Amino acid sequence: MKTLYSQILAALVILSLSSCKEENKSESVDQQTFDFPKKNENPIDRYGDLLVDVQMQSVFEDGKTFVDCEPLFPADTILARYQSASKETDFDLKAFVLQHFNLPESPTASFTSDTTRTTAEHIKALWPYLKRDADTQENGSRIALPNPYIVPGGRFREVYYWDSFFIMLGLKESGELKLIENILDNFAYQINTIGFIPNGNRTYYLNRSQPPFFAEMVSLYASTGTEKDIYLKYLEPLEKEYAFWMKGAENLAEGEAAARVVKMQDGSVLNRFYSNRSEPRAESYREDILTAQEATGKSPEEVYLNITAACESGWDFSSRWFSNPDDLASIQTTEIIPVDLNALLYNMEEILAIARRFNGDPEGAQKMVDAASARKDAIDAYLWNANQKTYTDYNFKNQTPTETLSLAMVYPLYFKAASPAQAEQVAQVLERDFLKPGGLVTTLNTNGQQWDSPNGWPPHQWMAVRGLQTYGLGDLAGQISDRWIQLNERVYKRTGKMLEKYNVVDTTLVAGGGEYPNQDGFGWTNGVYLDLKKDSE
Secondary structure, three states, X not given: OOOHHHXXXXXXXXXXXXXXXXXXXXXXXXXXXXXXXXXXXOHHHHXXXXXXXXXXXXXXXXXXXXXXXXXXXXXXXXXXXXXXXXXXXXXXHHHHHHHHEEOOOOOOOOOOOOOOOOHHHHHHHHHHHHEEOOOOOOOOOEOOXXXXXXXXXXXXXXXXXXXHHHHHHHHHHOOOHHHHHHHHHHHHHHHHHHOOXXXXXXXXXXXXXXXXXXXXXXXXXXXXXXXXXXXXXXXXXXXXXXXXXXXXXXXXXXXXXXXXXXXXXXXXXXXXXXXXXXXXXXXXXXXXXXXXXXXXXOOHHHHHHHHHXXXXXXOOOOHHHEOOOOOHHHEOHHHEEOHHHHHHHHHHHHHHHHHHHHOOOHHHHXXXXXXXXXXXXXXXXXXXXXXXXXXXXXXXXXXXXXXXXXXXXXXXXXXXXXXXXXXXXXXXXXXXXXXXXXXXXXXXXXXXXXXOEOEEOHHHHHHHHHHHHHOOOHHHHHHHHHHHHHHXXXXXXXXXXXXXXXXXXXXXXXXXXXXXXOOEOOHHHHHHHHHHHHXXX
């Protein structure tokens, strides 16, 4: 039964909302009446004990729900009311939250799937539901962006950094070039105002970035228009993003690491994933607290740092980051030099060389050419595993290659950092160990993590296909593409959905693992499907 306090408060909220609608139907009560001075804070800082209690008591099945809520009152007001109301014997925490916040909605909640459409027709009908117009005033955790963008779908109601490159592939095939430019402009805006591109446009993502695909996005867009003008338009944010990833490199001694850079014993510089804060994730607060409690030999802050660094990688979570492939609590992301990240930085250096050359800066361009060449040599020295005959991550603390084979091995092929002989050997490993009935499995470990077996993910199918094609390995590329496309189409006809990830080992089952259910929509699945499908048309 509601307390008298709760009943009065609920009545006041309803009256306030009703009055507001009569005065101006286009604005919400919070926008008209209240100032939200803490709206740019991490929800942990903004809501304090309330967030801790909501997340630790699992008020919502998905911890992301609460941090995506829109507050109806300023945080100080909500917290003061919480401190008072929570002392009552019949206090209902969920009812309190529902009285003070609006719950978030799925972007595709009103979309009706029609499986008489082809898969491509379904995707093109879905784009408008995944599109958000330019943000206006944001009082919750969303960081407002000045241009329209595409969200992935499901629980992912905001733009995501590396997802957006694969979404752009589909937008290009759909003729949505202006939307590609809008997304690029939003990322440039974030680099210029925040200093980097966060994981997503939420305040709780300001502790991390994601795999740096911005340079490749610029290259993709440049292929559709006047190349020089496009490179020059995005030169400044490209420079700033490179500076973000390389921050601290010039002051490192051999064998040292700082932020996202590591100086190897031979003086070469490579990169790692990292985090700007060592605390539980606001959106997965309970999960991180419990994981830290299970860890041995590490402080909770170390565990939180490594968890968030793994989220920056996009592979959250995978045995790539564990010392024990079956134990998330053994996570050691910051000790790992990843293959994919360094291939991406190699590409960024090459793209910067092109952009600087267009800008009339041949000396600056040559510095980037030299940096890319040095990185390629370091990739060969530390990330090419002669015993495994493929690329593997490297543990710089132990000074040994990691034991987990993963689809990160295809990144040097896509970015042309591999020799023909290396590409051939990678292809052999892919065909022998990773190729399954539905495409490529992400790793060979089955441990319940979503970025491990039996799951396959759209980005890596695409990177593998395009990378293999670059080296003339079209037969294997065709097998991967055909199996993946057929799996997408079968699941769509059966469920009416394009999913975030797929079980490529047993194609009759839905992919599982991870901290949340499989999501539908789905941005990067749509983009990869449309781009690969054109090869067979």
